[in-house]
Amino acid sequence: MTALNFSDGIYLVDFEFHSAHGREGNLPVPVCMVVREWPSGRTSRYWQADLQQMGTAPFLTGENALCVAYYASAEMDCFHVLGWAPPANVLDLFTEFRCLTNGLRLGHGSGLLGALMHYGLPSVGGEQKDVMRDLILTGGPWSPAEEMAILDYCETDVVALDNLLTAMQDQIDWPRALLRGRYMQAVSCIQMNGVPIDAEALEKLQTHWVAIQDQLIADIDSDYGVYDGRTFKASRWEEYLVANDIPWPRLESGRLDMCDATFREMARTYVEVAPIRELRSALSEMRLANLHVGDDERNRCLLSPFRARTGRNQPSNSKFIFGPSVWLRGLIRPKPGWGLAYVDWSQQEFGIAAALSGDPAMMAAYRSGDPYLAFAIQAGAVPKTATKKTHEAEREQFKACVLAVQYGMGEASLAARINQPVARARQLLALHRHTYRKFWKWSDSAVDEAVLGGRLWAGFGWQIHTRDELNDRSLRNFPMQANGAEMLRIASILLTEAGIRVCAPVHDALLIEAPLDELDQAIVTTKSLMQEASRIVLDGFELGSDVKEVRYPDRYMDKRGAVMWNKVMKLIGEPALS
Amino acid sequence: MQTQTTPKQTAATTTNGPDLKSLRLPANYGATLGVKKLLTNVLVGKPKKPQFFRTHASDEMTFPAMILENKEARESYVVVPEVAQEISELVRPVMLHAAIDRQNNVSLIPVPLPGEDGTRNPWHESLAQAVEHAKLKWIRITANMHAGGYDVYEAEGELPEPEWPAHDIDALVQVAFRGKIITSLDHPVVQSLLGKI
Numbered sequence A: 001m002t003a004l005n006f007s008d009g010i011y012l013v014d015f016e017f018h019s020a021h022g023r024e025g026n027l028p029v030p031v032c033m034v035v036r037e038w039p040s041g042r043t044s045r046y047w048q049a050d051l052q053q054m055g056t057a058p059f060l061t062g063e064n065a066l067c068v069a070y071y072a073s074a075e076m077d078c079f080h081v082l083g084w085a086p087p088a089n090v091l092d093l094f095t096e097f098r099c100l101t102n103g104l105r106l107g108h109g110s111g112l113l114g115a116l117m118h119y120g121l122p123s124v125g126g127e128q129k130d131v132m133r134d135l136i137l138t139g140g141p142w143s144p145a146e147e148m149a150i151l152d153y154c155e156t157d158v159v160a161l162d163n164l165l166t167a168m169q170d171q172i173d174w175p176r177a178l179l180r181g182r183y184m185q186a187v188s189c190i191q192m193n194g195v196p197i198d199a200e201a202l203e204k205l206q207t208h209w210v211a212i213q214d215q216l217i218a219d220i221d222s223d224y225g226v227y228d229g230r231t232f233k234a235s236r237w238e239e240y241l242v243a244n245d246i247p248w249p250r251l252e253s254g255r256l257d258m259c260d261a262t263f264r265e266m267a268r269t270y271v272e273v274a275p276i277r278e279l280r281s282a283l284s285e286m287r288l289a290n291l292h293v294g295d296d297e298r299n300r301c302l303l304s305p306f307r308a309r310t311g312r313n314q315p316s317n318s319k320f321i322f323g324p325s326v327w328l329r330g331l332i333r334p335k336p337g338w339g340l341a342y343v344d345w346s347q348q349e350f351g352i353a354a355a356l357s358g359d360p361a362m363m364a365a366y367r368s369g370d371p372y373l374a375f376a377i378q379a380g381a382v383p384k385t386a387t388k389k390t391h392e393a394e395r396e397q398f399k400a401c402v403l404a405v406q407y408g409m410g411e412a413s414l415a416a417r418i419n420q421p422v423a424r425a426r427q428l429l430a431l432h433r434h435t436y437r438k439f440w441k442w443s444d445s446a447v448d449e450a451v452l453g454g455r456l457w458a459g460f461g462w463q464i465h466t467r468d469e470l471n472d473r474s475l476r477n478f479p480m481q482a483n484g485a486e487m488l489r490i491a492s493i494l495l496t497e498a499g500i501r502v503c504a505p506v507h508d509a510l511l512i513e514a515p516l517d518e519l520d521q522a523i524v525t526t527k528s529l530m531q532e533a534s535r536i537v538l539d540g541f542e543l544g545s546d547v548k549e550v551r552y553p554d555r556y557m558d559k560r561g562a563v564m565w566n567k568v569m570k571l572i573g574e575p576a577l578s
Numbered sequence B: 001m002q003t004q005t006t007p008k009q010t011a012a013t014t015t016n017g018p019d020l021k022s023l024r025l026p027a028n029y030g031a032t033l034g035v036k037k038l039l040t041n042v043l044v045g046k047p048k049k050p051q052f053f054r055t056h057a058s059d060e061m062t063f064p065a066m067i068l069e070n071k072e073a074r075e076s077y078v079v080v081p082e083v084a085q086e087i088s089e090l091v092r093p094v095m096l097h098a099a100i101d102r103q104n105n106v107s108l109i110p111v112p113l114p115g116e117d118g119t120r121n122p123w124h125e126s127l128a129q130a131v132e133h134a135k136l137k138w139i140r141i142t143a144n145m146h147a148g149g150y151d152v153y154e155a156e157g158e159l160p161e162p163e164w165p166a167h168d169i170d171a172l173v174q175v176a177f178r179g180k181i182i183t184s185l186d187h188p189v190v191q192s193l194l195g196k197i
Helices: A048-053 A072-082 A093-101 A112-118 A126-137 A144-168 A174-193 A199-221 A234-243 A260-269 A271-285 A326-331 A348-357 A360-367 A371-378 A392-407 A411-418 A422-435 A437-453 A472-497 A516-537 A559-571 B081-086 B122-133 B169-176 B188-193
Strands: A010-019 A028-038 A043-047 A066-069 A090-092 A338-345 A455-457 A463-465 A501-506 A509-515 A545-551 B053-055 B062-070 B075-079 B091-101 B106-112 B139-144 B149-154
Touching: A010 A072, A010 A126, A010 A144, A028 A048, A028 A072, A028 A144, A043 A048, A043 A144, A066 A072, A066 A144, A072 A090, A072 A174, A090 A093, A090 A174, A093 A112, A093 A144, A093 A174, A112 A144, A126 A144, A174 A472, A174 A501, A199 A271, A199 A326, A199 A559, A260 A271, A260 A411, A271 A326, A271 A559, A326 A559, A338 A348, A338 A501, A338 A516, A348 A360, A348 A392, A348 A437, A348 A472, A360 A371, A360 A437, A371 A392, A371 A422, A392 A411, A392 A422, A392 A472, A411 A422, A422 A437, A437 A455, A437 A472, A455 A472, A472 A501, A472 A509, A472 A516, A509 A516, A516 A545, B053 B139, B062 B106, B062 B169, B062 B188, B075 B081, B091 B169, B106 B122, B106 B169, B122 B139, B122 B149
Parallel strands: A010 A066, A066 A090
Antiparallel strands: A010 A028, A028 A043, A338 A509, A338 A545, A455 A463, A501 A509, B053 B091, B062 B075, B062 B091, B091 B106, B139 B149
């Protein structure tokens, strides 16, 4: 397949738009659109009044036509609000530029200007772009001269697209590029839908947050005694750890490792660490004002697809409801008459590793439904009749070992995680290597491929150049993460095209919503399509999924954040979770 | 223009396009690069006390040899028959058995052959029995000075079968005795043992 396949034409499209009422989180308001046919260069310009009167896009969007954009989810957002049928084929030169250059050091980033500069193509200056953006974001009204300037500016972007497509067309992996374009349409569906937020609770939190911080510290710190005013004292934390016999990782300097990742990791092993971790995280990271919530009380922000090196989405931590501290997820609440379901693949990374490596023991462990216990049985550490109840402690250690392998942990980190001697951790890691030899051989081959071939790839073409990346842990983990991202993309496509209302993708999960009387069926469909996505990515191997349902008037809550949520709600006079 | 008061999904209505499965790329990393692990080290000797090991079940993975041991340097040499005849008091006939441990390290275990009368000393006999046992089971051995032989401990878990490298016994011997094959009485080790230097 090439660009020549589209007999009804190739249309380079760019919209200018701003958020409704100037509020982030609201749907976009299209200001103008410019369409340029490729390669003829015939160009059409449309102002917002023209656009609003059109029932369909003013260019062909069927099976034999191609719509080309840079960061196409934004253009598709405009299609949505204009009520236009989406194009059958979308090519996003942003996703293709990211895919072609992922892992390379780019001098000017991966925005449109960066891509143009990468190929040595002319572009408008970044300064002029900023001026025009600011003018558009005012939301109008614009003078005739300003209208003309905005349309001229919009046209420069389609001219840029023209040059870029000409430069990139022979490098594009067309069939898989169109699949990525299809995902950008799914992203648009998800962004338009957004996540329902309890706006009343959010407003109270925003109003009282500064005032309750001291009370919150006093409340939680009463069990620890580590705060001095609003300052967390490392020396007191060390005293607490000694008194409670908690071995804490240290830096090379000998000081305690105080980074949030360490707190998060230790909180998994030592539950008593969790509340103080949530408190530290809340005090340092929470920017409630940055959370993008529209007038319709839905959290909408750019999902930033393909931004991570693994190809995963990378939405802003402060703008996306799943970004800040987990306790804030309590703000997610279905609207009256609606329900939510959080559906995630069960042990996705383990399943991907098993299927892609073709390791029969690992695949059998996954299919058992409890891969951690199955691993312990396969390694001969527990009898074949062992269950989660009879051998809970052993299962936990083998689970930690599986996760350690996935995260690339060494024996010392694993020992700390399971609170066992290093010798035990070493033994567990050796058992993993012995039990899953085919997986390890495949994993070694991935590193060889990266080092010698200079590139790794996932099932649907996402790739990373690895000449500058010789981190063994990252290289080994890339196939699992990148194929997990491919799986999520395909599931998002299947679900949105099936009419399921997807609110958000969250790493290895999707949050969906439906009217209460349709929720059960929506969950069945979602699980089925997520299974199908796993079969597509893993050549027939099927991953199961788990579901967490929330029905109005209940709210969503991550169990790791429940204690903190309840403490905060108590302080602002709201009811705690039941 | 669409309003935004209710959570209304605008489902994409594109066709399904090509069969998604047909777009899948294999994860056959390294398939065209031809990376393989080279056999660079083959130890010669009895496995260490804590080391579980297996021996190859095939007779083709054994190698009869005359061995000269330099105990001071903890080195073993293969001596060609013509030279061995001349220094028969310094060498002993052994059968080298291919062995492998749980970390996939390959070694050769020399098991002394019976003397002319067909008997072996108890240590050698018990080592031969252990090597035979290791053809089917993962074992480790420890010396029992009181009993005058080796105790054999069998692994209780269902451990996977060993993955043998694709090398024949000649290749293993070549690697194990690289630079340690005595083809002449002039070899410095022989000269030293004969007190000539």
